[in-house]
Amino acid sequence: MAVRVQTADFDLSTEIAALRAQDARIGAVVSFAGTVRDMNDGASVAAMELEHYPGMTEQALEKIVAQAAERWPLYGALVVHRVGPLAPLDQIVLVACTAAHRGEAFAACEFIIDYLKTDAPFWKKEQTPDGARWVDARVSDDxxxxxxxxx
Structure with a gap:
């Protein structure tokens, strides 16, 4: 189980290959990659900046991954979350889970991203034509x- 918060981009193929490296028990690998959209809440988004609370953010993500591992028989889980300035099309987050079967891997991956969206201490600021704005939590995430x- 691994968690990383970083400014650098990540390569999906490399990350998934490392997660499943030489583990013949794995029958399912499920991943989710989130990207920056060019529109949000009806406004054009030229850029986004993600801020976090170092140390606290990693602990929150580790706790979420641990909760998923308690619920489902995972062989591995990975969360890579970017911070800093980002542009539309940039990757923001990767969540990947490995398990013997797809059901557990899908459920754990969805659980992790759902909790990450609400419980991890990240703050998003978007640059729109009307200026900068902080992004509030969504009812759909709750x-x-x-x-x-x-x-």
Whole structure:
């Protein structure tokens, strides 16, 4: 299980290959890659800056990954989250999970990204034609998180 917060971009193929390297038990690899959109809430987005609280952010991500590993029999999990200035099309986050079967890997990957969106201390500021704005939490992110309470 690994968590990284970094300014540098990441290569999906390299990260996935490293996660599953030489582990013949793995029958499923599920990944999610989030990218910067050029539109948000009806406004054009020219750039985004992600801020975090060093140390606290990594601990929060590690806790989320540990919770997923308690719920599902994972062989590995990886979260790579970028911070700093980003432009549309840039990768923001990678969540990847390995397991014996796809069900566990899909569920764990979705669980991790749902919790990351609500519980990890990241702050987003977008540059729009009307100036800079901080991005508030979405109701849809809270709804996605709520579904895990019953599972």
């Amino acid at each position: 709804a996605a998180l709520a579904k895990w309470a019953d599972r």
